[in-house]
Amino acid sequence: MKKLFMLLTVLTLFVSALAGCSGGKGSTVKASKEGEKVVVPFINGVGGSLADRVDKIVEVYNKSQDKYVVKTTKAxxxxxxxxxxxSGFAANNQEAIALLGSDVIQEYAKKQLIVPIDEYVKNDTNLKKEDYGKGFIEQATIDEKLYGIPFYGTTQIFYYNKKALAENGFTKEDLKTWEGVEKVAKTVAKRGENGNVSYAGWMPMWGTSNLIDAVRSAGGNVLSEDGKKVLIKDDTWVTVWEEFRTWLHEDKIMKIHSGGTGWEYWDKTVIDLVEGRTLGFTGSSGDQGFVFKSLGKGMTEEERLNTFDALPQPAWGNNKPAPKLETYLFTLTRNIDPEVAKGAYDFMKFATSTEKTAEWSMATGYIPVRNNVTEYGPYAEFVKKQPQALVPLEQANNNGVGPFVDPTGGKINDALNVAKDKVEIEGVPAKKALDEAAKVAQEELDKVLKKKK
Known part of the structure; x- marks a missing residue:
């Protein structure tokens, strides 16, 4: 769900600040007890109503045993x-468990702010890494060491009005390539007397994620294989981004919401589908609850299930789709008291069990991390009634790729963020916007590479 996407500017500032609190050495973080129970501090970055669901997992865990009590710091x-x-790392009083996105875990590991958990897994006969999805475990593994246990995954998928698609003579097969999406969008899009889009053939989600997914699905990459050259002004990038600019600003077969307060633009996009102002949009796997239950007016849940559906992201031409698969992981921070660390690991196992990952997925739409989740009775019944819930899992297993890890601490992502607004909002030619972004990005990358010499 979009509420979990990090703001690039804030992340850039934070990663830069990590340099001031790096290093794995130091005194043990002070431990405490509540009665006879060892207190296990946990910082939870899941916002909004989902925070309550995490609280419920913590509550059930605390009642399930009498050795540890997990205490949550909410953000x-x-x-x-x-x-x-x-702030916690700087004062050596940070929480034992940190829920981290896979796009920052490498920086934390490099700065020795989190520690490997291999010794716990090795001595645990009840937990096997192969029980978790391969893509999730790969994102938790750095230099062959396991730095976390996957809690859930997220990826961006297609949501669309299957009735409107059929009424216009198309099937979901027509949405399996971007060329097909263009053909459908040109047929179904409508414009008002002022020439503006009144019914969108498709709606990309504002931001770089959709654009980067499309580029990677066309065979492109952000950096060269040796990590020394920024590729964002290459032909593949220019071709893909220019197509989106054309669809939005010249053909006017697509539309995009941007700006506003907080995640207003995202909510507006979902509501446009539900209330009949677009054929479909590209959104988070966590948007399932919004599409099929809550956002928008005039439809019951049953009507929504009969009207809307979901699909994996399409390929570009003859290439294989390559949408980003992002994992959120429970990690163990540095300098934690051994007893607290044992409790932290025990909670991580509990929260990522088949039962808990299934319950989380059914409630949120996020991707379950356990391989055997489809064999779990309640989940199997759930996806029989709502088969679209399996689409994110299908995409993750078949085509999901890890997020781009910015070696500059966010400067390349910042440059792309500026370019995306020029293309999506201002209608600036993609070549011009990407040339400018590439210049900035390459300069920042060169600075990092120079420091490594």
């Missing part, structure tokens, strides 16, 4: 939790 979002962690 309104992941970026807020990262800022709180920064």
């Amino acid at each position: 309104g979002s992941y970026d807020e939790s990262y800022q709180k962690l920064q």
